[in-house]
Amino acid sequence: MDQDKINELIRVSQEAKEKAYCPYSKFRVGCALITEDGSVFTGCNVENVSYGLSICAERTAIVKAISEGHHNIKALAISSDMKNQFITPCGMCRQFIFEFGKHISIYQTKPDMSYEMETSSQLLWKGFGPSDLASERISQNGS
Numbered sequence: 001m002d003q004d005k006i007n008e009l010i011r012v013s014q015e016a017k018e019k020a021y022c023p024y025s026k027f028r029v030g031c032a033l034i035t036e037d038g039s040v041f042t043g044c045n046v047e048n049v050s051y052g053l054s055i056c057a058e059r060t061a062i063v064k065a066i067s068e069g070h071h072n073i074k075a076l077a078i079s080s081d082m083k084n085q086f087i088t089p090c091g092m093c094r095q096f097i098f099e100f101g102k103h104i105s106i107y108q109t110k111p112d113m114s115y116e117m118e119t120s121s122q123l124l125w126k127g128f129g130p131s132d133l134a135s136e137r138i139s140q141n142g143s
């Protein structure tokens with residue numbers, strides 16, 4: 001992606017952060033993803049009083065894209081309010097992103113628009129993905 005497109009994706013992820021529902025952690029996160037055909041979907045973290053039900057910004061954006069029929073995710077940008085640290089996806093989100101591609105570019109940003117980019121494979125090294133289900137297996141009786 002060219003620099004203008006990257007900056008735009010980061011800017012949109014920062015806008016998505018404004019919608020975060022995080023009364024418990026007060027830790028706002030926004031995500032914007034772009035598909036191969038140029039469609040953009042956004043997400044924010046949505047917390048719940050039953051903490052385990054909380055969903056991250058990345059998964060919110062991906063579920064929105066998939067549910068609208070867009071599976072070819074090219075890149076995503078993640079934003080938070082951390083001044084001096086790049087926001088990175090949690091382990092659950094790394095697996096969730098990996099499901100839709102090993103080469104998705106993930107822009108991990110700071111509020112000043114600076115970023116580090118790593119791919120889904122880099123963030124989930126040796127990840128278990130859909131292609132693993134197609135690999136040769138022993139029979140279920142162990143032979």
Ligand SMILES: [Zn+2]
Nearest residue numbers: 056089090093
């Ligand atoms: Zn997450």
